[in-house]
Amino acid sequence: MEKIKEILNRFDMEYVEDYKPTWVKAKLKNKNDLLDVVKALKEVGVASCSTVSPTDFPEENRMEINYFLEDIENKKNVWLKVDIDRDLEKCEIDSITPVLESADYHELESYSTFGVKFKGHPNLRYFLISADYYGKFPFRKDFDWEEHEKQLIENVNTISDEFFEEYEENEETMGHEDSRTVLHWGPTHPASGPIRLKVYVNGENIEKVEPDIGYVWRALEKLSERKDFIGTIVAVERICFMDNTNPMICYAQAVEEIAGKEITPFAKYMRVILGELGRTVSHLISMGGFFGTMGLQTFLMWCLDVREYFLDVLEDYSGARIATACIEPGGVRYPLNDYKVWFEEINKAIEKWESVKPDIEDIFMKNPLMVTRAKDTGVFTKEDVVDNYLAGPIARASNVKVDVRLDEPYAGYADLEMDYVTCESGDARDRLFIIYKEINQSIDLIKQAMKKIEEGIEAGEMDPKKDHMVKMPRRMPEGEAVSRVEWARGEMLMHLVTMPKSTNPYRLKIKAPSVNHTRILEKLIPGHTLSDIPLLYGSMHICQGDLDR
């Protein structure tokens, strides 16, 4: 930490201060120093860029750009801010992509939504947004959404015109040339989901892959600015339907930090239980989907069967199975009137999982054809993980010890016994195994948290009927917070900015891991054959919901 501060102090900084145990927060005075700072930080190990988040301040005529740089292995993170001019012509800054390549897609996203030009970016282009937003920069504060939505017909025409233009261009430039051709893998491909991979193939061999994203872009970050602090949880939980509780925990923590409130121990353990339930539910689909990519649906069906029991638990608590909206700033949404009944339901789901575990191990985890396909396919080394900032299960499959629950404990995780779950080799098969191991870990954590709650109630320290919430102020003070959770697919980071006496977020940046996991496909897939696309793609556990937001 001291070393990082020393480096930062070498440059012209407005302030350098500690923020949480693992972060250093600093503001750069001169934007021209940025590249030098980043280079110097890279030398001491801060080699991954988590995300780039611009915040627009039209009154002060400035655009504040936040860089979240992380040292994955030593858990030392830097939150670097820098101000630039807001006018479209002058709104530019050096791109850090040549130094930290994990910033690539995040910079493209900032360019498309805020109009920040990144000088020196290898391929600066509009990304994520649809054609009707080109050049309008929809996340800027002065962008008129209502006006834009009134011109529905023109917008649709713009999108379809762009499509036909590209189609004609493809017809001319991408025809068959000896055995080379271009395949559009998605967005209506049976295994793709709403994403398109432009696959340049020579026969069956893949030469190049270009992901094209944005098919489910809902502008959730902007949407949350229109809602109040409670209403935002509904936008936040829709990042991805599979693991729906953890994003709400992340958001709630950021709001609590700004309000300066501490939640009760009961709510903390409830968050652990709900978060791990969400993770289990999501991992069950990921695990089944992995086999689905190789044409075997049986496992997916079995996993969905188990998943139903876990969804029953969520339904019992919140009334909804998928979009639960059960965690809000200040604690968890509902009290537990009869905690024993709910715990009984959880135990039923755990028993169901334990009962299918032997079959899963024998039939699927040791399946010789799966091993033939997935072993030694698509290997990530530690360097790949750091350079491209692969998060969560993908990093742990390559034996990189990273887990926000341990690195920066939140909710009740500090009091629970857990350790990093890792695999050795980092190939596609390990990315399946890690998911399986993590489900077992989650279930262990749920059991521990249930025990803590039971003990707390018996000792009279917790009251499940009253302790679920602390009172939150209706209007938030001015502030800024960064909150991280370990989501099912990796680190989720939220950067929340509020104005004085505000009732709604001023800016909410959501960083989700699938962005980097999609970017790595450009490097991962070439060199394999066509049959490996679904396998490798499935092994990254990408969800388009959090890819596009």
Added chain:
Amino acid sequence: MSLWEMLFYILVFPGLLFLLAWTFFVFYFARKTLAYIHKRVGPHYNGPAGSLQTVWDVFKLLTKESITPKSADPYLFNIIPIITPLVAALPVILIPWTPLINNGHAILDTEYGVLGLVVLIGVEPFLLFLTGFGSHNKYSFLGGMRILAQMISMEAPFFLAALSPALLFGTMNLYEIMYSNTWLTTLILLPGAIIFIITMLGILEQPPFNIPDAEQEIVYGFYTEYAGTNYTLLKFAEFTEILVVSAAAVTLFFGGYRGVFFDSFWWLFLKIALLAVVMVAIRASNPRLRLDQMLKFTWSWLTPLAILNLVWITFAKLYIVGV
């Protein structure tokens, strides 16, 4: 053979009606078995235990529009779905189905039964390649290329395995092969039977060799552009081929319609159904192989094993069965 007899063979048994009934049955049977393994219910509402579901499905497909894409070759695209089921149904006349017809012989009782069978089964994939070629679609074409690669490599061990009973019994007449089969020879032929069943999965494009129509990779392979009637005809050809190849396996290796206590068509049917259960079980528990892995498997393992099997058969013929 009288005219009425011939019409009966063509239209009722073992011709059109029988094949249609088989298609409905095997479609339903596979769905229901697969559903059981998946822990689902499967077809449920139409007919007793959902048995009419497949019939409705077929009629629904027939009422749909048969679209010919603009870029496809209209003649090739539309003529192949008519030829394919005909070719798929041809081997039916070579197989002895039941003791009631033709004194238990096949309708066309020939000295070259095995040869005719493997040739007619082997022609089918080339027609399916033409469907992919005529569609003029990237995915269809890739599917067509894959089916060619798969067939060329699968047919060598397939032929060699099919030859093993002919070599053991010294005849290619299927009726004679069937009646020469005893419990002992069934055991001797077992390695050949296993190779035959593995290659059968490849030739019928069943998992783990469903590479030519791998949904997650190349959409639907050579089927991609087909809809409505044409698609129904192609699917009909596929199920007919499943019947023919399974019946060939049973006749060559497991004594055809001969059974315990009495000989009947139902023994043949039971054996085919057991084979179908094996196929569905493999399908429900194994992911798909990659094209290059399949090629490596057939050429460096299956084909040498099939040749070794012939050596074993020759040995058994000389020293176990006795000439």
